[in-house]
Amino acid sequence: MSYAYATQDEKTISGAMALVMHLLFLLLLVFGVSWQHKQSDSAVIVDLWNNLPALPQPKAEPPPPEAKAPPEPPKPVPKAEPKPKPEPKPVIKPDIALKEKLEKERKLKVEQEKLEEKKREQEKARVALKEKRAKEVEAKQLAKEQDDALRKINEMQAAQAAARGKQIDEYRRRISEKVKRFIVLPPNLQGNPEVEFDVVLLPGGEVLGVKLRKSSAVTAYDNAVERAILKAQPLPLPPDPALFNDFRELKLKFRPKE
Amino acid sequence: MIPSLSQNMSVISLITGASVLVQIVLLLLLLASMFSWYYIFLKIFMLKRATRLANEFEKDFWSGGDLNELYQRAVNSRASAGSLERIFEAGFREFSKHKKQSGTDVGVLMDGTRRAMRATYQREMDMLESYLPFLASVGSVSPYVGLFGTVWGIMNAFRGLANVAQATLAHVAPGIAEALIATAMGLFAAIPAVVAYNHFAGDVNRLATRFDSFMEEFSNILQRQVH
Numbered sequence: 024m025s026y027a028y029a030t031q032d033e034k035t036i037s038g039a040m041a042l043v044m045h046l047l048f049l050l051l052l053v054f055g056v057s058w059q060h061k062q063s064d065s066a067v068i069v070d071l072w073n074n075l076p077a078l079p080q081p082k083a084e085p086p087p088p089e090a091k092a093p094p095e096p097p098k099p100v101p102k103a104e105p106k107p108k109p110e111p112k113p114v115i116k117p118d119i120a121l122k123e124k125l126e127k128e129r130k131l132k133v134e135q136e137k138l139e140e141k142k143r144e145q146e147k148a149r150v151a152l153k154e155k156r157a158k159e160v161e162a163k164q165l166a167k168e169q170d171d172a173l174r175k176i177n178e179m180q181a182a183q184a185a186a187r188g189k190q191i192d193e194y195r196r197r198i199s200e201k202v203k204r205f206i207v208l209p210p211n212l213q214g215n216p217e218v219e220f221d222v223v224l225l226p227g228g229e230v231l232g233v234k235l236r237k238s239s240a241v242t243a244y245d246n247a248v249e250r251a252i253l254k255a256q257p258l259p260l261p262p263d264p265a266l267f268n269d270f271r272e273l274k275l276k277f278r279p280k281e
Numbered sequence: 282m283i284p285s286l287s288q289n290m291s292v293i294s295l296i297t298g299a300s301v302l303v304q305i306v307l308l309l310l311l312l313a314s315m316f317s318w319y320y321i322f323l324k325i326f327m328l329k330r331a332t333r334l335a336n337e338f339e340k341d342f343w344s345g346g347d348l349n350e351l352y353q354r355a356v357n358s359r360a361s362a363g364s365l366e367r368i369f370e371a372g373f374r375e376f377s378k379h380k381k382q383s384g385t386d387v388g389v390l391m392d393g394t395r396r397a398m399r400a401t402y403q404r405e406m407d408m409l410e411s412y413l414p415f416l417a418s419v420g421s422v423s424p425y426v427g428l429f430g431t432v433w434g435i436m437n438a439f440r441g442l443a444n445v446a447q448a449t450l451a452h453v454a455p456g457i458a459e460a461l462i463a464t465a466m467g468l469f470a471a472i473p474a475v476v477a478y479n480h481f482a483g484d485v486n487r488l489a490t491r492f493d494s495f496m497e498e499f500s501n502i503l504q505r506q507v508h
Contacts, residue, residue, distance in 0.1 A: 033323060033326040033327075034323065036322065036326075037319050037320075037321075037322035037323040037326065038319055040318070040322045041315055041316075041318035041319040041321075041322060042315075044318050045311070045314065045315060045318070048469060052292045053292050053293065200446075200447055203446045203447060204444065204445055204446045204447075206446065
């Protein structure tokens with residue numbers, strides 16, 4: 024009726040705006056605040072390599088064989104040329120006798136043939152050497168690649184083993200924590216004696232058997248811990264059944280104060 | 282029960298994981314916040330219009346029009362009239378009624394007029410101040426309600442800690458986090474309410490002063506007419 028009271032329109036608008044305000048607030052809460060706990064892979068095991076033997080090298084090596092190969096051919100060429108030079112010398116000397124000349128010519132021919140043979144041999148050797156080197160380089164690269172792959176696999180295995188180890192440690196800790204909660208300490212316990220138990224577990228976390236391995240010298244405390252172990256079942260086990268083997272036979276140590 | 286270390290803490294899971302009492306507190310605070318925002322927006326509209334109408338009427342009044350004509354207009358548009366117009370209308374009606382009965386004392390005449398205006402003024406103020414007490418109480422009470430939820434939640438968190446031999450932060454942290462949500466909610470409801478309350482109270486106060494001074498000035502004008 025009166026102006027001072029809000030109209031229906033205003034009421035709807037106000038209601039809608041209030042709703043929008045709260046939706047905004049909710050969105051801000053859910054998406055704006057990253058509620059920490061990225062946590063993910065907490066600890067990462069890192070191998071420190073003081074002088075990486077191969078990782079930087081494989082990149083630097085491939086070019087050298089190519090760079091080395093071109094300068095090589097010129098070497099044998101100058102070597103091969105100086106040898107034919109002796110040829111002209113005998114040609115100037117003859118003129119003493121035809122026989123001698125003929126003989127010399129023959130000798131020369133033979134010599135030339137020999138020289139040529141030598142040349143060929145040298146060439147062959149050179150080619151062989153080249154091939155050998157190329158093969159060596161290839162073999163080296165191959166070996167390096169294999170090495171790399173091996174190392175990568177090793178690293179991966181190490182990481183997996185580390186993760187497994189971490190999980191095992193985590194669940195070991197949980198198990199002893201859970202047991203500790205059930206320990207009812209005997210009165211007037213003196214000192215901080217350590218007791219050790221051998222526990223045999225079933226895959227569900229049930230305790231199959233408990234055996235005192237090392238007494239704490241306080242029987243009451245030993246009994247309390249044994250009772251606690253039995254009471255604490257099922258003990259927490261990792262969800263991965265593959266890890267159970269590490270939990271089948273557990274050695275648990277307890278101290279009254281820790 | 283060990284709250285797992287890798288537990289993901291989203292707001293939703295915190296709320297759904299909270300104890301029933303904390304959830305009730307949260308719901309209460311959410312309702313309070315909803316209503317306070319609703320009233321905040323409503324009040325913004327209402328006060329804006331009240332100020333606008335007061336401005337318009339003052340302009341009309343001081344532009345030197347005929348008082349009888351102004352009165353007629355006010356009577357005709359009673360439904361959409363502003364506070365100032367109503368006060369004027371009430372005062373003028375009383376004044377003209379008295380004036381018709383000749384021979385009344387000027388003092389008595391003016392007193393009656395003032396009383397009529399005062400009554401309308403009170404009614405108008407009541408309308409302008411509506412919902413403000415709600416905002417005030419949301420502003421002052423909801424932090425305490427939120428705190429109550431938090432204290433309750435933390436109590437639970439620590440009680441759960443009692444039968445754990447080795448107390449770690451991980452045991453209490455989720456409980457405390459979910460408990461603190463209640464305080465956050467309480468503050469979320471309270472802060473806008475308090476700010477809005479102060480703002481609106483100031484606005485209403487200023488309007489009241491304007492009405493008051495208008496009443497005085499109008500009385501003077503009427504008294505001059507008698508002579």
